[in-house]
Amino acid sequence: MADNAADVAEDYRQALEDLTVNSRIEIATLTNIARENANHGLEIAEVLQNHIKKVPPSRTLPALYVLDSVVKNVPTPYALYFGPKLYSIFMGAYTKVDNATRRKMDEMLKTWKEPVPGSISTKPVFPIEQVRPIENALMAARNAAFAAHQSSFQGQQQLLRGRAPVPSRDTPTPPTARPYQPPLQGQPPFPGPNGQYPDAVPQQQPYAIRPANGPGVIPHRATPQPVGSLPPYQAPAARDVYGTPQPGISVDKLKDNIQQLIVAVKAEFAQDPLDTSKQTRLKALLDLQTIIQSQEMPQDQLMIVRDQIAEIAVNMRSQPQPRPAVTAAPGVAAATAPHPAHAGIPYTTTPTPPVVSQQPTPVPPAAFAAVAAALGRPPSAAAAPPPAAGGGGVSIDSLFGKGALATLIAGAARKSATPQQIPTPTPPPAVPQPAPAVVPLRSPPPQRLVEPAQPAGVPSTNPSALLAMLRQSGLIGPSATEPSASAVPGLSPAARFPPAGTAHLPDTSLQLKPSSLKIFRPQLIAQLHEDLGPPCTQCGRRFKTDDEGRRKKTAHMDWHFRVHQRITEAEKRGQHRSWYVDELDWIRSREAIDTDYVAPQDLSFSSPDFPLDGISGTAGSSAAAAAAGGRGTSSSPSGKSQQSQQPYLAVPEDSSRVNNTCPICQEKFEMKWLDEAQEWVWTDAVKVGDRVYHGSCHREAAGSMQHRPTPERVLGKRKAEDDAGGQRGKLKVEGY
Amino acid sequence: MSIPGLGEIAPQPSPSTTRTITLRPFWEWRFQVPRSSSGPGVSVRLLSGTAERDGTELALNHNYTFARTKSKILTYTGCSLEVSGEVEDYVAQCAAPEDTPMLSYLNLHFTLQTQRRSSSGGRGRGPRVMICGPHNTGKTTLARTLAALATRMGEQPLVANVDPREGLLSLPGTVSAAVFGTIMDVEEPTGGFGVSSTPCSGPSLVPVKLPMVYYYGREKVEEDMPLWKDLVTKLASSVRAKLSSDDAVRSGGLVLDTPAVTAVKGEVEILLHAVREFAVNIVVVLGSAGLNASLQTILENEKTTYGEPITVVLLDKSDGVAERDRDFMKFLREAAIKEYFFGDSKRTLSPFTQSVGFDDVVIFKAPDEPDLYNSHQTLESAEITAEMSHWTLAVMNASVNDPPETIQQAPVLGFVAVADVDEDRRRLKILSPVSGRLGNRPLVWGRWPEPYINLLG
């Protein structure tokens, strides 16, 4: 038996290569190999994951069954290893397989939410937090697809009906409770869902009682041969369709995802600036961003990037989630055991009991962290094929180790609640694929009508992009965005879209008259949508993809992130409405768009409360407010955590765009990590207009006209007393 | 996300209340969350396509929750929405875009946008648009839509409101203005115009807007026309100063929301005052040919202070304007007051309660007996009595020693609520958003809106 990790991994890889059909024997064998080599579980898990990712669609299901079998039979360590990557693995596979396979996968997914039948453990196969994002994503995709296809032509339905049903009756892996069964002649395909295979042989020596590391139990080279009598899993008709890689990866979406990761990693880096690995990772991401923005990458490379990004995102998401509490009462296990007749076989002959002892319930998040960290080592060469040559020669796997970001950002937990917001591994392909499905077809995809004209990469979830594409191609007609072209006769606004060429010309005929305003100019619609660039996934605001747009988007995403980070802290501290401002302060204030707004000095003067952290960042004024809160008979909590009397300013995202020395004293600003603000700040810094100054220098320079506010002055004395009434009367401003 | 071929899998049966609503271009989903609704409101998710509330786009696959809201979701491109929760709703269809006033509003935006861009290279004077019309014609909604569409295209428009009946980023009884350079809070009942969108001491998921506020303290303009005019003049001067000092805001221009008026002469006067003070160069009249004719006649010979002609244009009102009866308006007002102090579902605020002696605060009010011979009524010192309980008072950014006229026209710092008046011990319990003594800030006791009894209940 192989005793080093690389050998084990290579053996396992080869064994998987030979798994071409849904053979129960082979799957059981592969499960046993995994069990025997649990001490090299990491390698095996990785090999299996890669295999599922790369294997052709026709062979994906057997591979998934191996995973299913392995995690059910050898939950420790495999459920732990696969759990955080489950979303990526499952969704990646789901995307490439046909609908028949998807149904099998749906069934499999269901069993993952439940304890292994017959097991004394009441824990589900995977924690619900790891399964639910998948369910959510599938649900969302189904709804979207359904809505989009709701009302297309019935005729298509007829076309697709009557295809031969997929022959396979395969269903997910049997429960772990089953003893291992040596190959029998004429093996049936891998049996039905949990506990449903009838051919158990009770007297069979349970596999699990063999010593886990016993000598020579499993021939590692036992690459099982396909059993001749078994029908190939995949219907031949479908093979042609799905044998080719899925077309179309949205580069924009990738960019978006990368951007989000950068934001996340930045935040992580800021919290632990001494960690050079985070720095390296950040650099890698930034480099990746540069490359993907500056050059055309071939699809296969994009696919690698995409998968990697998705995986990282998944890791980030799953990381901070606590394990669920036990989901069922102890008695339930017995109740759910499907085969009371087999009660004679104690489940204790299966590997589960040791599992329980090794794996406390629930598993503390730290355990996940440890696993994730362990997974973070660079993958072996075999497991991580380098991307195609050229394109800058970036190997994503070499940029950041698999799962290495798993320990990232607590803040990402917030996003995780809505899986749609995180990067998904499945960019929507342009052309819906006909499927040999036997399900009643509610709606064949309407895009088929224009299929020949469609280039790859148009996301079907983006109807406006689709419309634009249709317009460009000159193929104007009912589109995906108009699900029921025939539902309301005579209405087809999209049909009015002019042919390409006129699309973005300014419409000079637009006049401020009711008659002119009532004319429909379809080309204007795009100006409010796709012309503005792709929308922010969190708030819907759009950003162009040019340099300036990207810069703004970066600032914007950073802003989202910071707000999310701070909001919890703010909630703990207690918040209150701020005072409005005086005329001068209002006139001088500038819209803070995705930057840390810092009020001008005198804004805080009359209204100490306005520029608090979060909106701006002036610890001084917060402190002033806090101090003020301490007097009188006020009874509510105030900013107790604010200790610094100095104003500060969040270090600008792009500090090259802002002066980093004080224009008055010419000294550099001092940067430090401010715990209460959870970010890097320049201490004693204030932003006035576009420039940043030392607060102290600026006050001095401003002279006696402007004093630093004290709580006493702010609420006690009146501002006009200091201003000598200069600003109080009517504002005299000439023209504008 | 989308997965190829998934449409061929029948969707799983949805939970009882969840529905998918498919809209074609220029259709609207109009909804009203019953006030009696005990739940969190209606939850809306954009599944595909694009959709917006009053000009602000919804993010795809994001759950939006609307409570005590009457509003609509419009799509220009077609969309499907997932809707769940208690709501009264229907889909407003149209056979063609030309059949809905939304098209005119959209084109109006593009006309304004042309002015913003040509005015300037970004530095010139953007359009100043006034929206006017009778009750329930959708003035505020159009103002919000025009502002949101401009913001969406990168502009930083100013929005001003001189209708005291509804506060813009403030409580009712005020006039105010603010720059809208950032996205609006579509979940907020008034779509981003409510007091919930103003600065707080913590971070905000949707960027806050900073308003300039003046206190009128009454519901209708006619009740104290001289004061209203003075305050409009004050607000307009602040707005002009803002426009002159900020290039981005100047080119973005102004959207001005006005009180409901009819073609009656005295009421047109209200609008003319606003047109002149704000140097309005485009007047949009909603749903009143009579008002349109009156304004046309008067304004066709006028020019703005910059010598521009003034264009008056009549547009249809939307048939979907939510009728808001007195009860609903009162409900909104009380909700606004509550939100001012305590926040909303997204953010809980902790106001400060303080007990002060009668002699430690200075409270003004309008005279009880209007002086019919003096057009300008000023403030007088108010005697503190139990009658004051539960009223909200404006905190003025002035000194108690200032002349009453100065106090009356001073900017508003904020509001406090009188939680309790103990006449025997001569002490007041006051709820204040911000801590600190109020003694040297004059408080003004207006005539409207009515006290909100349940504020601390």
Ligand SMILES: [Zn+2]
């Ligand atoms: Zn955003």
Ligand SMILES: [Zn+2]
């Ligand atoms: Zn300095």
